[in-house]
Amino acid sequence: MAESCKGPHALSCSICLDFLRSPVTLQCGHSYCMDCINGYWDREDHTGVHRCPQCRHTFLTRPVLNKNTVLADLAGNMSGAGEPIPPEKDDKSGPGYVECDFCTVKKLKAVKSCLVCLASYCASHLQPHYVSAAFKRHKLVDVSASMQEKICPKHDKLLEVYCRSDGQCICLLCVMDEHRGHDTVSAAAERKEKQKQFGPKKQRYQQGIQAKEKQLSQLRKKVKALQCSGDAAVDQNEKAYSQIVQMADKRRCAMNVLIKGQEKALVSQAESLVDRVEKEILELKRGEDKLKQLSVTEDHINFLQSCQTIFDCPEPVVSSDFNVDLHTPFDFVTKAISDFRDKMESISKAIAVLTQEIQSDPDPKTREELCFYSCHLSLDPNTAFEHLLLSQENSRVTWTKKQQSYPYHAERFTEFDQVLCIEGLSGACYWEVEWQGPRVEIAMCYKGAELVENAFGYTDQSWCISLSKSGCTFWHDAIKSKISIPCSATVGVYLNHKAGSLSFFSVSASDQVMLLHKVQTAFSQPLYPGFMVSRGASVQIKGRKGTPK
DSSP states (O other): OOOHHHHHHHHBBBBTOSOHHHHHHOSOOOOEEHHHHHHHHHHEEEEEOOOOTOOOEEESSOOOOOOOOOHHHHHHHHHHHHOOOOOOOHHHHHHHOOSSSSSSSSOOOOOOOEEEEEEOTTTTTTTHHHHGGGGTTTTTOOOTTTGGGGTTTTTTTTTTEETTTTTEEEOOOOOOOOOTTTTEEHHHHHHHHTTTTTTHHHHHHHHHHHHHHHHHHHHHHHHHHHHHHHHHHHHHHHHHHHHHHHHHHHHHHHHHHHHHHHHHHHHHHHHHHHHHHHHHHHHHHHHHHHHHHHHHOOOOHHHHHHHHHHHHSSOOOOTTTOOOOOOOOHHHHHHHHHHHHHOOGGGHHHHHHHHHHTTTTOOOOOOHHHHHTTTOOOBOOOOOTTTEEEETTTEEEEEEEOOOOOOOOTTOSSSSEEESOOOOSSSSEEEEEEEESSSSEEEOOSSSSSHHHHTSSSSSTTTEEEEEEEEEEETTTTTTEEEEEEEEEEEEEEEETTTTTTEEEOOOOOOOOEEEEEEEEEOOBEEEEEEEEEETEEEEOOOOOOOOO
């Protein structure tokens, strides 16, 4: 019994508590996996002194580790005796996997990269860097798959200087060559300077998160109030109809359905806004996490190459005057029913009026209300027709005579002067565009092969309003509808996906909105905003609150 237990325990590593893999034996006699003991010593704050994890025997210099072939053979024999040893798992398809540059027969996983050698090493080939004085000044960092990005493509030297004049990382030879006379500093000095800017950026992220969380709390209260209001209205309606059941029984069920329908539409708007704010909070937290991760990296070059991307990220939009209107639309039900009890002879007519009020459109009516649902949109270069030029951070599209050199993409329009936005909308959203030129079209559509092969409005999967100096028309499934209302240079689009509502508005210079056309249907997929821009025309997507992006 004791003998059977002794076998597997003798072949176990006391660090990982698993079977020994590539076993090595120290001078004190204890054996470990090569990767385990190297990792242990890498993590230890040893200040040049290395110890055995079990007996604490001290080595003044880091021991050279050689594979113990006897233990390796014993481990192999165990697998044939019914004690299978799990194979060493190296997920070569994983994002962090890098092969050792010095392994020849079987490429092992690298554990460290050297910024002087510009190479990555497995645990065995890394040993000289720990024990040889020749490698004392070499800088070891976490293994990196992007070592080539840290090398100057012109001089094949390590990038270790930052040129402030040109805003790029360069090597020492570049300083003496094409960057002669430029304002240059070490990568570490520039990293220290730029990291100072992380404080205000992080503070703005935190302020944005706090503001959005406050908005989220208010929105949830609004959802709860709307639900309570609907429930209270239903209860009041039931009490009133119990007194006049013979006259009002036919209207009772209809009233409940209408109240719940109104509640559903309003809750739908509020829940969509809750979803959006939650996503914005998540994006802000991701931005903050990126700052934290980049702040602690030891790789100056990676830091400098990545920090500009963080600085270029759009600042969180925090509305200082955010106020959720908790007005409930069912208060008038109680008063109306109280009056009906006193006027039982006219109850049928009064309920008909009440029904009409509840059926009124719950969508926002003023520009101020619409802008509360503003969303951010960006044009998708992968869909743009070859004569459409995208500019201003992909917020403006202009027809140009010069053909653009866009690469092939399955979603690109090749027959029509059209482009889609990147964002697929599925909640309550509002956005505006400014247009100019002979003719443009503003559309909402599903994505798919059928869309690429057709013009907007010519299938049952796209809804399109065509704007020109001569007037406006609406197109859907190749059916044209004339719009008699004149359109301004600014058009607003409001979508309530869950309620199946899509509205197009003309927005005047005085912020007055006028409904051009409204669609009421059931949407089955996210809708993507799109534009058709004719020769000599352009479209500019406006930012939130109607300001340019």
